[in-house]
Amino acid sequence: MNADTPAALMPRLRHMGATVLADHGMLLVLGLLCVFFSIVTLDEQTPVGGDAAGQLVRRLSQIGDEPKQLVIVAGRGSDEDAFVSALAEGAATAGWSVAGISQGGPRDARMSLEAFAATDRRVEVIALSASAGAWGVFDGLESRLPAFADATLLRPEPTRWPNFLKATNLLNVANQIAVIAIVAVGMTLVILTGGIDLSVGSLIALSSVTGAVCIRDVCGGQAAGTAGMVVGAAVGILICGLAGVLSGGVVTLFGIPPFIATLGMMLVASGSAYIIAEGQSINQVPDAFVWLGRGADLAGLPNAVVLMLVLYAAAHIVMSRTTFGRYVYAVGGNAEAARLSGVPVRRVMLAVYVLCGLLAGLGGIVMASQLKSGAPTYGQMYELYVIAAVVVGGTSLSGGEGRVLGTLVGALIIAVIQNGMNLTGVESYTQKVVLGLVILAAVLLDRLRSRRG
Amino acid sequence: MVSASPPPLLEMRGISKQYPGVKALDDVGLTLERGEVLALMGENGAGKSTLMKVLAGAVRPDAGAIFLDGTEQQVTSPVDARGCGIAVIHQEFNLVPALSVRENIFLGLEQTTAGFVRRGDERRRAEELLRRIGVAVHPETPCRRLTVAQQQAVEIAKALAVDARIIVMDEPTATLTPQEVEKLFAVIADLTQQGIGVIYVSHRLDEIEEIADRVQVLRDGQVVAVRAADQLPRRELIELMVGRSLEEEFPSRRQSVGEPRLVVRGLCRGDKVRNVSFEVRRGEIVALAGLVGAGRTEVVRLIFGADQAEAGHVALDGQVLSIRSPRDAIRAGICLLTEDRKHQGLILSQSVLHNFALPNAAHFVAAGRGFTGWGFTGWIDQQRERDAFAGYATSMRIRANAAAHPAGTLSGGNQQKVVLAKWLESNSEVLIFDEPTRGIDVGAKVEIYGLMNELAEQGKAIVMVSSELPEVLGMADRILVMHEGRITGEIADPAAATQADILSLAIR
Structure with a gap:
């Protein structure tokens, strides 16, 4: 019988479909979400700064080859400055000479135009920045000032572009999710061993508080230098590592289920954070403390996002290329078989809880830096978002199956949904419902995949 | 009609x-x-x-x-x-x-x-x-x-x-x-x-x-x-x-039994294992027979360090070993092919190659790029890993292209061969087979028997636990029969023994 008859082909197609869905399903979902939100947030964008200047230069060069003159009118501010300087430069390259530049309010513009009209010079084009283009000064200009009768008014034309896809928005999405994504690296390891860590949200708070308190009380408060801040951050992170040692120790030595052990740690850490902070938010940190959370030193990428990407790259390599990575999967796949194959199961389990604690601590420091303070209220419910990111990313809660990079995709899915709903004006209660449904759908996909196996 | x-x-x-x-x-x-x-x-x-x-x-x-x-x-x-x-x-x-x-x-x-x-x-x-x-x-x-x-x-x-x-x-x-x-x-x-x-x-x-x-x-x-x-x-x-004609069900073997290699003395654990002593010589296959629950599996788990012995010791080639975990046993050159491959021998969801490499991490860590203080750090040289497995796949006739597939997709016979390959790679000198052919079909059984014989001829010491009396009689050089945690008898010449002989010792 021929294998290519429709009856034989169907199961194979279905099998292929399931394979694609299982291996790249979440990436596909992320892509579709981006396309969806790009379409619904499509909007008129009036270019500003260099973009606006570029557009006007293109239109200037279409007006003619003969050297001509233009006047530039713009408001004040960094965008406007950029607009003026880029346009002046671009126009000069295109062969135009800039007859005058006016920066300021509508009054300044009128006065400079009148002053210019008083001279006997002619201009072909008055180039307006986006903000200047909205001023009423230029209505009926040719009748009031005959000197400008032949002049063309050039305003930046609005273009259609999705609000979602604007570079600032995309960076914002990444920056918003950085803390959750960083903590989710550790959570992925824990879940891969078949465990769970409910304490990460509280550890974020504990780390932000201990870090901030350390900077305030030991390292000189607002006058603390780089070294002082590093010490503060290290203390916060190490405290959380210690919490990981405790959770992991309880799980491995006494066989307490991870759910219970880390539930206890969650309360301990949260309470400790309140005690250390005396219930207050701690803001006595230097201004430079926001470098990690708000700075953007590498090609405009926020530092927190760079840190997140570096951590994912490192975790991916560790999980796929080192013995430790293999052992984590082995312990999650079948702990008894792993033990009988000589895997140091307890040490591996202890290590993942410690790593998870350290990364939660790092997340707390990033959050403290973003908000320029530490507070015991930080990270509430974050454990659930972190677990959701891991699960949506395709890691099986029963352990042994999943990928670190999948978690990054999962975190981005959550971030994109939240951001997209913000942009489209969905209220926050509805957002929760939608997020919950997405998590359920992800678990459903996990089921479909395990049925395939 | x-x-x-x-x-x-x-x-x-x-x-x-x-x-x-x-x-x-x-x-x-x-x-x-x-x-x-x-x-x-x-x-x-x-x-x-x-x-x-x-x-x-x-x-x-x-x-x-x-x-x-x-x-x-x-x-x-x-x-x-x-x-x-x-x-x-x-x-x-x-x-x-x-x-x-x-x-x-x-x-x-x-x-x-x-x-x-x-x-x-x-x-x-x-x-x-x-x-x-x-x-x-x-x-x-x-x-x-x-x-x-x-x-x-x-x-x-x-x-x-x-x-x-x-x-x-x-x-x-x-x-x-x-x-x-x-x-x-x-x-x-x-x-x-x-x-x-x-x-x-x-x-x-x-x-x-x-x-x-x-x-x-x-x-x-x-x-x-x-x-x-x-x-x-x-x-x-x-x-x-x-679908083809078979040679002998139990292939014959050139016997050359040498000096004692594995020596077990006075092993005890609760009422499951009571003062068990025996030895296995170079090139010898010793079978532990007895009823289910007689303590055979418990004995081999103690030797392998899967459970802790309350008393007694194990020595290999004259050296007394301190075995407190399977890790110690593996390092000493002792391995256990468990009776329950699905739950104890293999990680079914993971690839054959990863299963094969699991106890052998140290062999495949790229030179100079790992330190083993914690026992689990080091870069894996994946090419070396694949090459090593390919060698065993050819010599043991493991299904082609098996390496990348999840271990669970292999037949029982192929799974057992993968487990064996992983232990041979870790330089095992004592191989303990617990129910070596359980769930394995007839054709593959003969192959497993052949491999066991080959290993014995190479001078390894082999312990076999089996409930299948024909297998015990056909494969072993010596049979030790257990009953309620004790060794209750020894059959030195299996060729002349019958199933009834074993049963009479096993039941008492």
Whole structure:
């Protein structure tokens, strides 16, 4: 019988479909979400700064080859400055000479135009920045000032572009999710061993508080230098590592289920954070403390996002290329078989809880830096978002199956949904419902995949 | 159409089932008469279990029909199957451990009044069913306290509780002791007396001769023979199953036994292992025989460090070892091929290659790029890993392209070879095989035996735990028989011994 008859082909197609869905399903979902939100947030964008200047230069060069003159009118501010300087430069390259530049309010513009009209010079084009283009000064200009009768008014034309896809928005999405994504690296390891860590949200708070308190009380408060801040951050992170040692120790030595052990740690850490902070938010940190959370030193990428990407790259390599990575999967796949194959199961389990604690601590420091303070209220419910990111990313809660990079995709899915709903004006209660449904759908996909196996 | 004789109890006609890439069943038929035991034979992957899943309503065939008493029945779900009087007793039982025998028997068919279970009625009926199959368990005992044989009896009682007329038993004797097997056979004989048809799936050829009326052999999804059991000699049956003629079932070996390598002295652990001492010499295969529960597996787990010994020690080549974990044992050159490959030997969801490399991390860590202080750091050189496995795959005839597939997709024989490859790579000098051929089909068994012989010839020391007496007699140089945690006897010349000799030492 021929294998290519429709009856034989169907199961194979279905099998292929399931394979694609299982291996790249979440990436596909992320892509579709981006396309969806790009379409619904499509909007008129009036270019500003260099973009606006570029557009006007293109239109200037279409007006003619003969050297001509233009006047530039713009408001004040960094965008406007950029607009003026880029346009002046671009126009000069295109062969135009800039007859005058006016920066300021509508009054300044009128006065400079009148002053210019008083001279006997002619201009072909008055180039307006986006903000200047909205001023009423230029209505009926040719009748009031005959000197400008032949002049063309050039305003930046609005273009259609999705609000979602604007570079600032995309960076914002990444920056918003950085803390959750960083903590989710550790959570992925824990879940891969078949465990769970409910304490990460509280550890974020504990780390932000201990870090901030350390900077305030030991390292000189607002006058603390780089070294002082590093010490503060290290203390916060190490405290959380210690919490990981405790959770992991309880799980491995006494066989307490991870759910219970880390539930206890969650309360301990949260309470400790309140005690250390005396219930207050701690803001006595230097201004430079926001470098990690708000700075953007590498090609405009926020530092927190760079840190997140570096951590994912490192975790991916560790999980796929080192013995430790293999052992984590082995312990999650079948702990008894792993033990009988000589895997140091307890040490591996202890290590993942410690790593998870350290990364939660790092997340707390990033959050403290973003908000320029530490507070015991930080990270509430974050454990659930972190677990959701891991699960949506395709890691099986029963352990042994999943990928670190999948978690990054999962975190981005959550971030994109939240951001997209913000942009489209969905209220926050509805957002929760939608997020919950997405998590359920992800678990459903996990089921479909395990049925395939 | 008028037929002279009444239609058979069960007739399956033209059953076909296609899975992606493999035709599991191709136009397979099967008939079962009232009061008959039909043995369904075939290697792993021959289609036996798919056929039985079709009968149980768990798998929907692409083509074919099922007739009961000559009428066509739609069996599309397990509930349908139960309604038709078809009961399947799987190798792994479907009992809820925390529930009592009675509750398990009536699970899903509780006899209730206004939502309340009529416990008295259920108990009386459960007692009657248990009496019918001659089992002495109290209906209120939780199932987790039962022995394997008793659990099996509860499964049979469950089948009878729904008035099953067809009972399928999948490898029912795999974990039973010889007496329990005898008892099961008596129960089966009793069932057939009552007109129940039994389909018996097993790898054990001896049992087939003893119990089956007819034998149906499947190979590669097709029926290759249906014969009366007494007209099918053992050798021909094996050849029908394997599809080629076999050499000796137990290949012969050049014997050259040398000095003692593994020396075990005074091992104790609770009442499972009591003062066990023995030694295994270079090139020797020593079998630990005895009933299930005699403590054989417990002994080898102590040697391997999977459990902690309370007293005693193990020495290899004259050196006393301090073994506190499997890790220590592996480092010392001792390995254990567990009886339960699926749960203890392999990580089924992960690739064959990763399973192979698991205990051998140190071999594949790229030179100079790892430190082993914690025991789990180091870069893996994946090419070295693949090359090493490819060597074993060729020499052991492991299925081609197996490396990247999840270990769970391999047949039992290939799985066992992967486990063996992983231990050979870790330079094991003492190889402990616990039930080396359980769940492995006839053709692959011979290959495993061949590999064991080869290893013995290379001078390794081999310990074999086995419940299959022909295997013990055919493979071992020396047999140690255990009973209730002690070594109760030794058979120095297995060639001259019989199964009865072993049993007499095992039972006492």
